Amino acid sequence: MSWQTKLERISDVLLRIPPLFIMDSILRMSFLSSYFPYQREFTYYLLWLLLMTFFFLSSLVMFSLSLRQLLQVYNYALATILLYTSFGMNHRYIFTVVNREEEFSDMTETTYLSQGYFKHIFIQICLSYLFIALWIFRLPARRDSNTVTRSSVKSALYFSFMLPVTFSRVFYQDLYIFQWMPQISLIIPLSLLVKDFLAALMTSIFIIKHSYDxxxxTLHEHGIQVFLENQWLRLRIPKVLRLFWLSRFSYQLITLTLYSYLNMQKKNGHIDYFSQEVWLFTGKQLLIQSCETVIALLGLTSIVSFISHYVGLVMAHMVGSETEEDRNMGTVSAILFFILALxxxxxxxEPEKRLVRLNRNFCLLSTAILHFVHSMVNPLLLSLSASRNLSWQRHLRVLGMCVFLFVFPLWLLYYLWSWNSISTWLLAVTAFSTEVMIxxxxSVLVYALFMLDAHRETFWEGLDDYVYYIQSTGNTIEFFxxxxxxxxxAWIMMFESGGTIRAIMMCIHAYFNIWLQAKEGWxxxxxxxxxxxxxxxxxxxxPEKLREVNDVCAICYQELNTARITNCKHYFHGVCLRKWLYVQDNCPLCHEVIYQPENDKQSADLDEMNQNRIPGLLAHVNNDL
Known part of the structure; x- marks a missing residue:
């Protein structure tokens, strides 16, 4: 990968962070607090609300732009800031000269130059160079980019930026003209900026129309899922949200640490950098502010996804899993965390309640991750026992993970029940944790049965029954x-905290985890x-027939100690044949129907009789004709 490509990718991520900060700041504003200066007048309040909505939507549109369009937006923003800075410096310079008008009449040239004249010239030269560089960056999109025009425009821009300083000695005695010099100096650069902006605006209309088409x-041909996936990858949303949240967290860490130290110094007269009170206060405030808006919550979700992804990779490496689905813990954790937050x-x-709820959500998320890890371990246990793998190292790694999955939720329940009183949340965590342990x-019992069967010398016909009883017991407990x-x-929704999202999640839970599970079990x-x-x-x-046949089961290729005889006179183990009948009713060897009920036999006989009577009936009709 070339350095230009790396630079484009880094810029594509960094340039999308400021719009997120703007949206986050707007969402943090309380429109009835000190941010709103006209609290008693509804008209001004409505205008303020519309203004904030406009800025929020503009930031959202800016976030969704392409890299080239983002560079153009930042170009115009920086050019506007440069013009404002130049205007402010010129206005301040003119104000200083006008207030000392009486002293200027008797000043010498050296005294005049000592009043910051060269300093102001240097600043204006730097601002003009930056403004021209931004204008040249926009130049490839323009048609009038020949050398003569470019040189003329550059000279005009230099002249405009230096106008108040250059003519200050000429017009400073004429106060009316002299005071208007900063505004006059803006005419050329501002006209150029407005002209370029209008041209870009006309181009943007065609771009918006093309993007809409x-x-x-895409929605018509590929559907909304493909469209969202493409936009997710184009905007690099996980990286942008992650970097935004880390920047926000770093800024809050610095400000909260300074605030804590200043309070400690004001209270105690000195600063204790390692005080437990300072770190405890800072940690609580960081957790509270880490999810105070939806934008910050999305950033925190991306951090949770990033950490969970690598936790999943470590877990998969520990148990030796190479399945791609087992490496998607980050995505699953992010979805669960965001749904829990909503x-x-x-x-x-409120801040204190938010801190408590955040800790509870992390406990629920940890139990959900344990369920995901179990879904990773269970197939490995079955495959190890069924394949009769003699590598005890792999067995110990998977069994060690099972011990962790049993001990950790047990310790979590002990800790939570020791420090919390009984509540609906605690009952939910207890149910999730107990379900993982069960x-x-x-899984371990089924694994033990298969391992015991692997070390037996004779066929264990009752193995399938034992496995079915154990698994059905586990599924029944999970159903309850x-x-x-x-x-x-339902109790939480009716008596504690309801909501549309909770009602939707309850319907999804009732359908997938109760109705479908009961239907499949039945x-x-x-x-x-x-x-x-x-x-x-x-x-x-x-036994006499078995000795006479002296064969193996055609399904499992094990010796026939016991067998069932089909209607087509083939011998199979009863357990093997029962498993085969789960899939189809035909004999594995000759494909004849193994068992046919009496009603089906009568229907078959009737069909055969009708088929035999049809030719005779046709012959009778032909004779009549």
């Missing part, structure tokens, strides 16, 4: 936990019961 086409109304709470126990969490959330139960009934109706092979 492109967005409309659901609990984090940004709208899942870990179920889902019902408990739904009732807990389907598995009915399918298993049907398969067991079908197997029980098949003939069981006697």
């Amino acid at each position: 492109l967005c409309k086409w 659901q609990t109304g984090l940004t709208g709470l 899942k870990v126990l179920i 936990f889902g019902i408990f969490l739904f009732c807990n959330g 389907k598995v139960f009915m399918r298993r019961r049907t398969a067991v009934n079908k197997i029980n109706l098949l003939e069981e092979a006697s």
